[in-house]
Amino acid sequence: MPVATTPPPATPAAPPPHKWSRRHLLGLDGLTAGEVRALLRAAAAYVPVATSTQTDTQELAGRTVATLFFEDSTRTRTSFTLAARRLGAGVVDLSSGASSVNKGESLLDTARTVEAMGVSGIVVRAKQAGAAELIARGVSCAVVNAGDGKHEHPTQGLLDLLTLAEAHGRQDALDLSGLTLVIVGDVVSSRVARSAIAGARLLGARVVCVGPPALAPASLAALGCEVSGDLDAVLPIADAVMMLRVQFERHEGSESLRSPSVPSPREFRTLFGLTRERADRMKPGAVVMHPGPMNRGLEIDGEVADGPRSVIRTQVSRGVAVRMAALRLCIG
Numbered sequence: 561m562p563v564a565t566t567p568p569p570a571t572p573a574a575p576p577p578h579k580w581s582r583r584h585l586l587g588l589d590g591l592t593a594g595e596v597r598a599l600l601r602a603a604a605a606y607v608p609v610a611t612s613t614q615t616d617t618q619e620l621a622g623r624t625v626a627t628l629f630f631e632d633s634t635r636t637r638t639s640f641t642l643a644a645r646r647l648g649a650g651v652v653d654l655s656s657g658a659s660s661v662n663k664g665e666s667l668l669d670t671a672r673t674v675e676a677m678g679v680s681g682i683v684v685r686a687k688q689a690g691a692a693e694l695i696a697r698g699v700s701c702a703v704v705n706a707g708d709g710k711h712e713h714p715t716q717g718l719l720d721l722l723t724l725a726e727a728h729g730r731q732d733a734l735d736l737s738g739l740t741l742v743i744v745g746d747v748v749s750s751r752v753a754r755s756a757i758a759g760a761r762l763l764g765a766r767v768v769c770v771g772p773p774a775l776a777p778a779s780l781a782a783l784g785c786e787v788s789g790d791l792d793a794v795l796p797i798a799d800a801v802m803m804l805r806v807q808f809e810r811h812e813g814s815e816s817l818r819s820p821s822v823p824s825p826r827e828f829r830t831l832f833g834l835t836r837e838r839a840d841r842m843k844p845g846a847v848v849m850h851p852g853p854m855n856r857g858l859e860i861d862g863e864v865a866d867g868p869r870s871v872i873r874t875q876v877s878r879g880v881a882v883r884m885a886a887l888r889l890c891i892g
């Protein structure tokens with residue numbers, strides 16, 4: 561079905577596939593399709609270990625991973641800790657509330673201090689876009705980006721790709737050609753969307769971002785996606801709909817959703833919320849995704865989040881496997 565969207569620019573030919581040989585995982589943009597597949601293949605192999613409470617490997621035995629979280633997290637932080645432990649590594653946790661960052665120490669000095677104590681890898685989440693790359697330039701150990709401002713969240717992107725591939729029986733080929741991923745809502749604030757767009761495009765999917773112009777501006781097409789303001793027109797072509805949290809905290813001023821350029825929460829839900837009625841109009845086999853945390857009743861209804869199309873809990877589960885793969889490939 562033709563859908564009026566802002567088209568992306570032509571994408572260059574993909575470079576040849578190759579194995580993972582990088583020290584750091586800072587983003588999916590800039591990786592090759594071969595590198596993304598190498599990470600996903602490793603993650604798929606870890607799924608049985610990641611989803612068991614009774615098994616682990618000793619592949620990183622004797623190593624220590626530091627998780628530096630300077631911004632709140634439930635899923636990412638917990639799953640990196642579980643992933644490191646299931647690889648046999650030790651874990652040290654540091655949060656902004658309990659570190660000398662509160663006394664004015666820079667993120668880089670904090671990372672270097674932790675590295676000097678003998679860690680093999682640093683997992684970092686920070687409010688500042690580019691923080692993980694800055695740290696990677698200043699330390700010798702591996703650095704994995706656990707979310708940097710509005711920039712990227714590469715392990716979230718990978719778990720989204722793995723979930724999407726599994727949902728459509730593509731987990732062996734890891735080729736998403738012919739599938740359409742629709743990303744809805746506060747795309748402009750979303751590091752999750754940036755990583756998902758980059759990864760999905762590398763694996764051959766069509767990506768359409770949907771939202772009001774203030775949250776899904778036409779300029780997003782530069783990322784390689786299409787852009788639409790009409791969810792109801794796009795829904796029938798979706799093989800997966802990824803709803804994004806409206807990130808009130810990232811808009812300038814806490815009242816930004818009430819600014820003239822952005823719909824009110826009620827209008828947002830009316831135009832862009834994934835209600836039961838909208839979910840019922842999706843294609844057979846199409847799935848519903850959400851990176852979490854969710855604003856139930858705003859961007860997604862509870863009965864859709866918990867309904868038969870939802871793969872949200874699979875996303876969470878695959879997060880452990882993906883983070884095992886990221887740690888193993890970067891540190892090991």
Ligand code: CP
Binds near residue numbers: 707853
């Ligand atoms: N999806 C995600 O990054 O969730 P957390 O903020 O809970 O880690």
